[in-house]
Amino acid sequence: MMHVSVKSLCEFAARTGSLEFRYTPAPTPEEGIMGHITVQQRRPDPYVAEYALKGICEGLEVSGRVDGYFANQQDCFLEEIKTHRGNVARIGPGRRAMHWAQLKVYGALFCQRDKRDSVALRLTYFEVRDETETPDDETFSAETLSAFLSELCSRYVTWAENEAMHRQRRDRSLLKLTFPHDGYRTGQHALSTAVYRGAKNAVPLLLQAPTGIGKTVGVLFPAMRAMPDTGLDRLFFLTCRNTGRKLGLDGLRTILAKQTDTVPIRILELSSREAACDHPDNACHGDSCPLANGFFDCLPAAREDAVKEAFLDHAALRRIAGRHDICRYFLAQEMARWSDIVVGDVNHYYDHFALLYSLTRQNEWRVMPLVDEAHNLIDRARGMYSMELSEAEMLYTIRKAPSPLLKPLSDLENAWELLVAQFLRDENDDNNRHYFLPSVPEDLNSALYSLIAAITDYLSDHPAAADVQHVLFTAMGFLRLADSFDDHSLCTLEFEVMPTTQRAKPGSAKLRIDNLIPADHLKARFSDALSTVLFSATLSPPEYHRDLLGVPESAKFEDIESPFQREQIDLRVITNISTRQQQRLNSLIPISERIAAQFTLKPGNYLVYLSSFDYLNTLNEQLSRLHPNIRSLKQLPGMTPMAREQFIADVSDDTPSVGFAVLGGVFAEGIDLPGDKLIGVFVATLGLPPHDEIHEVLRERLEKRYGNGYAYTYLYPGLQKVVQAAGRLIRTPEDSGVIELIDDRFNRREIRELLPKWWAL
Numbered sequence: 163m164m165h166v167s168v169k170s171l172c173e174f175a176a177r178t179g180s181l182e183f184r185y186t187p188a189p190t191p192e193e194g195i196m197g198h199i200t201v202q203q204r205r206p207d208p209y210v211a212e213y214a215l216k217g218i219c220e221g222l223e224v225s226g227r228v229d230g231y232f233a234n235q236q237d238c239f240l241e242e243i244k245t246h247r248g249n250v251a252r253i254g255p256g257r258r259a260m261h262w263a264q265l266k267v268y269g270a271l272f273c274q275r276d277k278r279d280s281v282a283l284r285l286t287y288f289e290v291r292d293e294t295e296t297p298d299d300e301t302f303s304a305e306t307l308s309a310f311l312s313e314l315c316s317r318y319v320t321w322a323e324n325e326a327m328h329r330q331r332r333d334r335s336l337l338k339l340t341f342p343h344d345g346y347r348t349g350q351h352a353l354s355t356a357v358y359r360g361a362k363n364a365v366p367l368l369l370q371a372p373t374g375i376g377k378t379v380g381v382l383f384p385a386m387r388a389m390p391d392t393g394l395d396r397l398f399f400l401t402c403r404n405t406g407r408k409l410g411l412d413g414l415r416t417i418l419a420k421q422t423d424t425v426p427i428r429i430l431e432l433s434s435r436e437a438a439c440d441h442p443d444n445a446c447h448g449d450s451c452p453l454a455n456g457f458f459d460c461l462p463a464a465r466e467d468a469v470k471e472a473f474l475d476h477a478a479l480r481r482i483a484g485r486h487d488i489c490r491y492f493l494a495q496e497m498a499r500w501s502d503i504v505v506g507d508v509n510h511y512y513d514h515f516a517l518l519y520s521l522t523r524q525n526e527w528r529v530m531p532l533v534d535e536a537h538n539l540i541d542r543a544r545g546m547y548s549m550e551l552s553e554a555e556m557l558y559t560i561r562k563a564p565s566p567l568l569k570p571l572s573d574l575e576n577a578w579e580l581l582v583a584q585f586l587r588d589e590n591d592d593n594n595r596h597y598f599l600p601s602v603p604e605d606l607n608s609a610l611y612s613l614i615a616a617i618t619d620y621l622s623d624h625p626a627a628a629d630v631q632h633v634l635f636t637a638m639g640f641l642r643l644a645d646s647f648d649d650h651s652l653c654t655l656e657f658e659v660m661p662t663t664q665r666a667k668p669g670s671a672k673l674r675i676d677n678l679i680p681a682d683h684l685k686a687r688f689s690d691a692l693s694t695v696l697f698s699a700t701l702s703p704p705e706y707h708r709d710l711l712g713v714p715e716s717a718k719f720e721d722i723e724s725p726f727q728r729e730q731i732d733l734r735v736i737t738n739i740s741t742r743q744q745q746r747l748n749s750l751i752p753i754s755e756r757i758a759a760q761f762t763l764k765p766g767n768y769l770v771y772l773s774s775f776d777y778l779n780t781l782n783e784q785l786s787r788l789h790p791n792i793r794s795l796k797q798l799p800g801m802t803p804m805a806r807e808q809f810i811a812d813v814s815d816d817t818p819s820v821g822f823a824v825l826g827g828v829f830a831e832g833i834d835l836p837g838d839k840l841i842g843v844f845v846a847t848l849g850l851p852p853h854d855e856i857h858e859v860l861r862e863r864l865e866k867r868y869g870n871g872y873a874y875t876y877l878y879p880g881l882q883k884v885v886q887a888a889g890r891l892i893r894t895p896e897d898s899g900v901i902e903l904i905d906d907r908f909n910r911r912e913i914r915e916l917l918p919k920w921w922a923l
Contacts, residue, residue: 163218164322168226168267170525175317176263177458180448181492182254189245192645193290197245198229201288201295205241208233213240217271219308220315222322228268239282239299240268248618250287250296256458261285263314266302270311273304280304291615325500328469331426332502333390341383342420348725348895349375353697354384356720360693361388361530366717368536368704369697372724372918374893378413381532381697386417386427386503388530394692395527397503398511398518402538403832407431410505410534411475430497431475432506432517438476438491443628446489453489460486461496468497499525508539512687513546514642519687528692535832536696537882540710543680547651551640553578554669556613560629566620567630570613577609581673582657582666593661598859599653602644602675610637643675649867650682651675652859678860679867681712688713699889700882702916709868724920725895732900733921737909741847746777750784753846753904757820758789760900765818766841768900771825771887773847775799778822781846785820796822797829814839823887825849831886836893842900843891848907849880881916 189197202211213231217224230241242265246253262285269281280303287296346354353371360367361384371377385397399410411431418425436442444451464486471478474497483490498504498517511518511531522529533539557575560567581603585595617634621627647653658670677683688694694713701707704719736756739749757770772778775797782796795812798805806828813821814835823829825847851857857875865871884903891899901921907913914923 163221163223164319164326165223165225166318166322168224168264168271171224171314171318172260172263172267174321175314176260177256177461178259179256179456179458181446181451181454181457181489182256182448189247189290194245197288197290197293198243200293201243201286202230205230205232215268215271215275217274219270219274219311220319222315222319224267224271224311224315226264226268228265228272231272237282239284240265240272241284241286242268243286243288245288245290247290248615250289252618252621253287258285263310266307266310267314269302270304270307273307278304281307291611324469328426328428335423335425336386336390336427338423339383339387339417339425340421342379342417343376346380347375349723350380352720353377353380353722356718356722357381357532357695358384358388360695360718361385361392361394364392364692366688366691366694366714367696368701368707368713368717368719369695369722370701370704370720371697371699371722372726372920373699373889374895375722375725377697378409378534379416381534381695382410382413383417385530385532385695389502392692393528394530395525396501396518396522396529398529398531399503399505399534400508400511400531401506401534402508402542403535404507405832406534407433407505407507414503414505415473427472427503428469428497428501429473429475429503429505430494430501431479432494432498432504432510433476433491434507435491438479438494440490445628445631446492451489453483453487454492457488457492460488461493464488464493465496465500468493469500474501508533508542509546512539512543512684514683516687519690522690529690530693530695531687531691532695533697535698536707537698537700537886539696540680540707540879543684543711544677547643547677547680547683549640549643549675551636551673553657553671555636556633558669559633564620564624564630567613567616570609570616574606574609574613577603577606578671579666581606581655582671585655585657586659586664586666593659595655595657595659596855597655598855599655602647602653603673606673607641607644610641613637614641640673640675643677646683647675648682649863650679651677652856652863654856676856678863679710681710683712685712700885703878706870706874706878710874721919724918726892726920727895728920728922730892730895730898731921733923734900734902735908735923736902736904737906739846739904739906741773741777741905746780749846749904750781751788753781753844754785754788756902756904757785757844758792760842760902761789761792761818761820764841764900767813767815767818767835767839768820768842768844769813769829769840769887769890770820770822770844770846771830772822773825773849775824777847778824782822793817793819794822795819797824797827801828810835825887826883829890830883831889833890834893835890836897840891840899842902843888844902844904845884845887846904847884848905848913849883850876851879877912878916881913885916885918 210231210233212227214227228240229243232239242261244261265283265285269283272281280301282301285298349371353369356367356369388394401407401410414429440453441451446454448455464482467482468474479490479494483493495517499521504518510516557571563571585597614634614637617630621630654674656672658667660667708717739752741749772781778796782794786794810833813819861871861875864874868874888901891901917923
């Protein structure tokens with residue numbers, strides 16, 4: 163017999179009308195829990211909290227826990243509690259209908275079990291800040307409730323039966339899945355074996371595998387093959403760069419195209435709202451956006467079309483959404499519930515309110531995230547849990563503040579002034595002040611909460627006020643991080659002082675929360691997955707990634723054999739030149755001469771990686787002065803996607819050139835220049851982050867927690883960038899060329915041990 167929870171049943175079958183995202187803040191999970199407990203404790207005996215109900219309708223077992231049951235047989239009622247912030251009137255009709263649907267289902271189950279003729283139902287809205295209740299009571303006959311439940315179950319059963327058949331067909335087909343090529347490349351079979359065993363044994367994996375062995379197919383194929391053997395519900399192929407999504411989709415197409423029979427598997431590409439929104443100036447609400455109007459009324463037909471199409475990349479989603487005149491972004495969000503493989507960004511599973519992680523928890527899925535270029539996940543996760551609050555942005559973004567917001571904005575301005583005033587008395591001659599704070603200032607937080615409440619009420623009547631929405635998003639995001647602030651993060655205050663008056667420059671203050679150790683936020687993401695595969699060409703040493711990401715101790719590290727041979731590279735370690743800040747001027751001529759000598763010996767395309775744009779520009783100018791006949795190209799800060807593509811085209815065309823790029827930048831990884839497109843790479847830096855104040859704080863925190871502060875802060879991140887940049891040269895077993903590592907520190911044993919084994923230093 164099929165089973166469904168009350169919540170899932172109603173989300174599928176009871177949603178009607180339009181999207182109602184008015185950008186208003188919901189209580190945090192902790193506030194929601196405490197709100198429920200508060201209301202439940204207020205009720206007199208005999209009141210039973212979290213009362214379990216279960217029943218059968220249309221051959222479907224439906225179960226759940228209603229928030230409360232007043233058990234007096236003479237005057238009993240069932241209660242659902244919904245927590246909220248702000249004016250209860252802003253809860254739209256669609257959300258209210260969903261809340262009543264859940265309560266009516268519980269009422270139907272209650273009447274069915276106890277053979278009652280009717281039941282009283284109470285829907286209580288609880289405002290989490292002032293703890294006020296807004297109850298709505300209604301009595302329904304058992305006949306009415308039974309008919310309502312029967313209608314929902316009828317809609318769901320047909321879909322659920324089709325889903326069950328799809329799962330059976332999918333798993334039968336995946337059992338016969340064959341590798342899409344005639345044979346495995348060197349290392350590719352070991353990679354695939356490790357992934358399959360990781361799924362079978364429910365062990366997280368860190369797989370270091372060189373580029374060129376076919377990592378994408380080598381990971382996807384065994385993961386797909388393991389789905390029927392391990393009961394996996396979903397695979398998530400997650401990338402740290404947009405280009406990685408295309409690689410994942412192409413890999414899936416390759417696997418499916420090589421099968422004898424069609425594989426009935428659903429694949430979805432997820433993207434950001436910004437990339438998928440057709441009306442970016444409109445609010446996601448039926449009153450504002452035509453594609454939100456009547457969304458849920460059109461969704462069932464669009465959903466049916468989507469499951470038939472199966473391969474839901476951007477083009478397919480746009481096509482289906484266009485046929486049904488609905489929002490393609492929210493269509494993709496819905497199809498994430500019904501797709502077997504989802505290809506998206508790492509934030510779709512690891513961010514604070516990640517969709518895929520939320521669905522995993524809600525549906526108790528057995529999932530396996532596959533994280534490509536996973537060496538980037540540490541920095542990406544730090545960014546997910548970091549945020550800056552700007553005084554100017556908060557106070558001056560709203561072009562013309564409406565009257566309801568004038569007082570809370572004024573209170574916020576006063577809170578900023580009081581915060582900064584505490585540090586003006588500091589005897590500091592620097593006009594740009596910078597302070598590390600032990601905690602997030604509470605007074606400013608209180609002012610932000612008041613502003614959020616005022617904006618929430620205002621937006622209920624003015625949903626299209628984009629500037630007001632922006633301020634709301636910023637305040638909500640900052641407070642979310644402030645609520646979880648601990649030693650894994652750092653709070654920083656910055657502001658400018660006007661030299662003549664020694665007063666703070668209005669609007670100059672900035673308050674930042676920087677995450678230093680993502681592990682505290684990510685641990686649950688790893689423990690709630692059946693297995694996770696982190697794969698990259700640079701995951702050494704494994705303990706660095708285990709510690710900073712919160713990967714379980716049970717995780718297994720494997721260094722996959724390289725298909726490349728030492729004979730493919732002319733590796734030169736130049737240790738008589740220092741690229742340290744103090745010696746950089748002295749390094750310009752000798753590095754220029756080495757580049758020119760190699761270019762003269764064998765003209766072709768070369769890339770030179772430096773630690774900063776200043777160093778890059780200075781060395782480029784030096785080479786041009788000494789050897790004006792050499793064609794030189796250079797990366798510029800903030801290049802557009804079109805300019806990036808042009809740079810790659812220029813440094814790989816038939817005219818020999820020397821291209822200059824920044825280590826760790828967009829051209830230091832993720833680009834393929836096989837064969838003669840690139841014949842040499844110079845890395846004139848160790849790639850270490852700057853020894854500035856924030857990195858020193860990071861070093862101290864990591865030393866205190868892991869006892870390896872310097873390596874975790876400087877050495878390992880720097881050498882990863884070096885290996886990634888040098889890896890642009892050898893992309894296939896047929897490639898060859900020159901790699902020059904320029905810095906006296908490359909002579910150190912601890913440095914050389916972090917370089918690829920196949921280099922045989």
